[in-house]
Amino acid sequence: MHMKDQVALITGGSRGLGFAIARALAAEGAAIGIMARSGGALDRAVQDLRAAGADALALPADVTQAVEVESAVRMAVERWGRLDVLVLNAGTWKGAPIVETSEADWDMLLDLNLKGAFLALKFALPWMTAQKRGTVIGIDSLGGTVGQPGAAAYAASKWGLRGLLESAALEVKPARVRVSIVYPHQINSAGDSIEPDSDERDRRLEPAEIASLIAWICAAPDHVSVGNVSIWPLAAGIRDVG
DSSP: OTTTTOEEEEETTTSHHHHHHHHHHHHTTOEEEEEEOSSHHHHHHHHHHHHTTOOEEEEEOOTTOHHHHHHHHHHHHHHHSOOOEEEEOOOOOOOBOGGGOOHHHHHHHHIIIIIHHHHHHHHHHHHHHHHTOEEEEEEOOGGGTSOOTTBHHHHHHHHHHHHHHHHHHHHHGGGTEEEEEEEEOSBOTTOOOOOTTSGGGGTOBOHHHHHHHHHHHHHSOTTOOOOEEEEOOTTSOOOOOO
């Protein structure tokens, strides 16, 4: 258990990839704070983690609301006295051509995918820099590295996330806080049943497979920093990433 006595806060951690990350970090021994909107999914996620032996805490918050994010971070620090890992997972996808993208959809994607990450960083980084150690991992997308027809607003939010995190990495490096960006592609986020030997297996990644990579980054020795990492299924047909 490489993360014993460490505390991890995961935004959007109540389901899907976020919950898979929570389970992977808990398996490494970390205490887990899950920041997500209040409701049944958040409650079930914390209950499941505790049933598996993890020290877990529900941190109800809308990541686009500064007061709620600040309160959630404070709750985690008050509970455990430290904050070692921040995983910026909260986000969503919605696509449409530019001329068909509503202002409301633009605002929603930029708020959730980008502003939410900014607010979590704003309130979590002071604790990490004060203790002179920490790991931040942002869950981006290949949409944050190449343009996407029919998904310009989403791509803009993910390109923005990349800029935010690469800038943060330079700001907090002197305080020995590490910042990594993970770019997953084609996740089996719906949890569909896929036969191990089927062609479909080569076309989609399971959340747990991405979570294993993130756990490895978090558990790396303090003198090791991992930069930007892309992960995609074998048959994704990707030739190059700019």
